[in-house]
Amino acid sequence: MNYRYILQRLFLAVVVILGVTFVVFMIVQIVPGDPARVVLGPYASDESVAGLRERLGLNRPFFEQYFTWLGGIVQGDFGQSLLNGQDVATQLLGRVGPSLELAFVSLFIGLAIAFPIGIISAIRPGSAIDIVATLFSQIGVSVPTFWMGILLMIFFSLTLGVLPPGGYTPFSEDPGDWLAHIILPAFTAGFVSASIQTRFIRSAMLDILNANFIQTARAKGLSERAVIIRHAMRNAMINIVTIIGLQITALFSGLVIVEVVFSWPGLGRLALNAVLERDYPMLQGAVFVVALVVTIVNLLIDLLYFVLDPRIEYA
Numbered sequence: 001m002n003y004r005y006i007l008q009r010l011f012l013a014v015v016v017i018l019g020v021t022f023v024v025f026m027i028v029q030i031v032p033g034d035p036a037r038v039v040l041g042p043y044a045s046d047e048s049v050a051g052l053r054e055r056l057g058l059n060r061p062f063f064e065q066y067f068t069w070l071g072g073i074v075q076g077d078f079g080q081s082l083l084n085g086q087d088v089a090t091q092l093l094g095r096v097g098p099s100l101e102l103a104f105v106s107l108f109i110g111l112a113i114a115f116p117i118g119i120i121s122a123i124r125p126g127s128a129i130d131i132v133a134t135l136f137s138q139i140g141v142s143v144p145t146f147w148m149g150i151l152l153m154i155f156f157s158l159t160l161g162v163l164p165p166g167g168y169t170p171f172s173e174d175p176g177d178w179l180a181h182i183i184l185p186a187f188t189a190g191f192v193s194a195s196i197q198t199r200f201i202r203s204a205m206l207d208i209l210n211a212n213f214i215q216t217a218r219a220k221g222l223s224e225r226a227v228i229i230r231h232a233m234r235n236a237m238i239n240i241v242t243i244i245g246l247q248i249t250a251l252f253s254g255l256v257i258v259e260v261v262f263s264w265p266g267l268g269r270l271a272l273n274a275v276l277e278r279d280y281p282m283l284q285g286a287v288f289v290v291a292l293v294v295t296i297v298n299l300l301i302d303l304l305y306f307v308l309d310p311r312i313e314y315a
Contacts, residue, residue, distance in 0.1 A: 009302055013295045020291040025066050028280045038278040039082050079281035088285040098168055099266035103251045105182055109190030110197055118201030133198055140195020149188040149261040166263035185262040193247050204239040208232045245301035249294050
């Protein structure tokens with residue numbers, strides 16, 4: 001294990017998170033509109049607005065506000081919502097779980113579809129299943145996520161009545177009801193993810209199957225199954241893991257639409273409401289948590305490269 005590389009990646013992860021916090025804080029500050037005016041309403045007096053700005057610290061210099069907010073995050077204090085006065089950290093903790101559940105179930109569905117289709121289409125290029133896989137990838141990339149979600153909702157909820165159209169039940173309360181609620185939003189996000197993963201898995205497997213060492217393995221008399229599992233898939237996993245890492249990032253970014261369509265109480269829906277209501281402490285906290293999760297996932301993906309191929313060296 002290259003401990004120097006691990007320390008470098010940890011340092012870079014901290015730098016990335018700090019960079020994200022700075023950019024998000026700066027963008028929220030320069031967005032037109034006065035948060036104090038939004039909170040008090042359009043008919044509030046100028047004196048009331050000025051008093052609230054002073055109480056919230058909005059009159060302070062930019063960097064003083066930023067470092068005050070950053071210092072609070074380090075201590076677990078994300079501030080209070082401007083709209084309802086609730087603790088932002090408490091609100092975020094309640095939304096992280098549903099978003100993680102939806103993201104990882106979607107990823108599982110995507111991989112369960114993409115792996116067999118991508119590998120079989122690479123083993124048999126030009127076959128009927130390869131043509132179907134290519135068509136599937138094109139459809140999945142072209143179909144808008146919200147449209148797919150609405151179609152699934154109309155068919156399975158309104159027409160057949162076998163699945164709920166939206167909402168959320170915690171797994172700890174009723175696992176069966178949790179599963180019924182998560183199927184449609186997870187499949188909506190997983191379908192798009194599967195179409196992209198299928199394309200990359202097929203491409204990665206084709207590159208490996210045409211390599212010289214694969215031909216050598218076949219010349220030694222190994223069965224085709226052994227060649228595929230022991231040699232081709234193992235060497236293709238580095239590229240596939242890279243794609244999986246990118247897909248996790250894309251999933252977290254794209255969950256906003258799915259959570260809104262299916263009324264899923266996750267971070268994406270919370271962030272969207274914060275944008276619409278100009279609740280900047282809530283928005284900053286939500287973006288920070290998403291950036292933290294994505295950075296940790298990418299860090300784990302980088303470290304996984306060592307496990308898959310110990311020959312990898314980093315500068």
